[in-house]
Amino acid sequence: MPARSTGALALFFLSFLAAGQDRGGMSVLSIAPVPKVHAQRGKELTQKLEAEVQPGFHVNSNAPDDEFLIPLKLTWNKGPLEVLEIVYPKPTREKYSFSDKPLAVFTGKFEIATRFRVSSAAGDMGVMTGKLRYQACNNKECLQPKTVNVQFSLDVR
Amino acid sequence: MSSPRLRVLAPALSIAALTFLTACSPERNVEAADTAKAGRTAAPDFALKDANGATVKLSDYRGKVVLLDFWATWCGPCKIEIPWFMEFEQTYKDRKFSVVGVSMDDDGWSVVKPYIEQHKINYRILLGNDDVGRRYGGVDSLPTTMLIDRSGHIAFTHVGLSTSKSGFQNEITSLLNAR
Numbered sequence: 001m002p003a004r005s006t007g008a009l010a011l012f013f014l015s016f017l018a019a020g021q022d023r024g025g026m027s028v029l030s031i032a033p034v035p036k037v038h039a040q041r042g043k044e045l046t047q048k049l050e051a052e053v054q055p056g057f058h059v060n061s062n063a064p065d066d067e068f069l070i071p072l073k074l075t076w077n078k079g080p081l082e083v084l085e086i087v088y089p090k091p092t093r094e095k096y097s098f099s100d101k102p103l104a105v106f107t108g109k110f111e112i113a114t115r116f117r118v119s120s121a122a123g124d125m126g127v128m129t130g131k132l133r134y135q136a137c138n139n140k141e142c143l144q145p146k147t148v149n150v151q152f153s154l155d156v157r
Numbered sequence: 158m159s160s161p162r163l164r165v166l167a168p169a170l171s172i173a174a175l176t177f178l179t180a181c182s183p184e185r186n187v188e189a190a191d192t193a194k195a196g197r198t199a200a201p202d203f204a205l206k207d208a209n210g211a212t213v214k215l216s217d218y219r220g221k222v223v224l225l226d227f228w229a230t231w232c233g234p235c236k237i238e239i240p241w242f243m244e245f246e247q248t249y250k251d252r253k254f255s256v257v258g259v260s261m262d263d264d265g266w267s268v269v270k271p272y273i274e275q276h277k278i279n280y281r282i283l284l285g286n287d288d289v290g291r292r293y294g295g296v297d298s299l300p301t302t303m304l305i306d307r308s309g310h311i312a313f314t315h316v317g318l319s320t321s322k323s324g325f326q327n328e329i330t331s332l333l334n335a336r
Contacts, residue, residue, distance in 0.1 A: 068230040068272060098233040098318060135231055141298040141317035142232040145263070 028054045028136045028143060034152035041156055042120045044084065048111045049074070049132070049150060058105035059134040061091035065104055070135035070145050074112050080126035080156065081116035088112055097139050122156045194335075197310035200225065200303065201292035205259065205283035208270055213257075213283055216309065221253045222332045223305040224325070227285065229261045230272040232299040234318035239276060241322040245329060246280040252333050253307070256280035261290065261299060304328050306335065 032050040039045050053059055060069045076083050089110045093102035116128075128151060135145040200223075202216045215223070226242060228235035239258075246256045260269045260282055273282055290296040293303075304313040304325075313328045 068268065069233075070231045096233065098237050103233070137233060139318075140234055141300070142229070142234060144261070144297050144299075145231070 028057050037154040039118045039156045046115050048113045052109045057136045057138050058107045059136045061104040062088040072134045076130035079128040080122040085115040127153045200305045200311050203289045224256045225303045226258045227296045227301040235300040243279050258282040259285040261285045
């Protein structure tokens with residue numbers, strides 16, 4: 001096999017694997033884009049992130065029972081909005097073949113809400129950026145933890 | 158495969174291809190992808206630290222049958238297999254057999270050492286890294302377990318939790334009994 005062909009083949013396979021938790025071109029966890037948010041200075045607002053886990057997989061909840069499990073965690077970077085509270089949904093308890101007891105997990109579609117306060121000094125426009133860290137498994141295997149970027153833009157009145 | 162470049166790429170390619178070919182179902186567990194002796198690729202060598210700080214090379218185990226397990230403390234399915242591997246270590250250690258666990262925990266020994274103690278793991282655990290993962294085709298799915306023959310070639314690969322301990326046992330004994 002010519003070296004160039006081998007290199008191309010290697011790149012093909014390794015790029016597939018480098019996609020981490022992407023499988024068949026789809027991510028195990030996807031987040032719906034957030035439409036532009038309209039905010040008022042000095043007021044509070046609640047913004048939801050809609051996440052979806054691929055069928056057959058689950059992600060650990062924000063408060064897994066086992067100390068070694070990696071929790072799902074949303075963090076926001078400093079921006080025009082002040083984070084007051086992050087509210088995770090109630091996890092479901094699912095039993096898997098690899099666990100003696102049911103685990104607190106998120107499956108399918110779920111929402112994470114963040115309560116923000118809009119600074120009275122906020123500019124007219126801005127962007128909030130953050131990260132969602134999660135770790136996914138199915139009944140037989142676990143995928144490496146992954147961190148995805150989240151963001152939304154806003155105009156302030 | 159004669160060029161050095163091909164020799165380096167071959168193991169990663171074969172493991173990557175195995176993972177790729179089984180990636181289409183939600184549960185892509187691969188039960189013992191058996192490679193005939195002539196077609197086996199060399200297990201990429203590595204040098205990693207164990208819990209005592211000693212540097213351990215895979216090539217140090219040449220002449221032994223090695224069960225190489227990529228795992229992590231946060232991996233539930235890995236927890237099922239670990240007691241099997243402890244039993245194999247105990248049963249076959251006098252027949253030139255060793256289990257080597259490579260932890261892929263990003264948080265390092267601060268989480269791995271308590272786990273070793275809590276589960277009383279009786280075989281050697283090394284702390285893995287991205288470089289070793291890449292050499293073995295990515296190791297994105299855990300557990301990923303390989304059985305390496307006495308000449309340092311990968312004979313069997315399991316991606317995901319295996320359905321039975323006896324399957325591993327049969328593979329180990331087949332490699333131990335091979336001439």
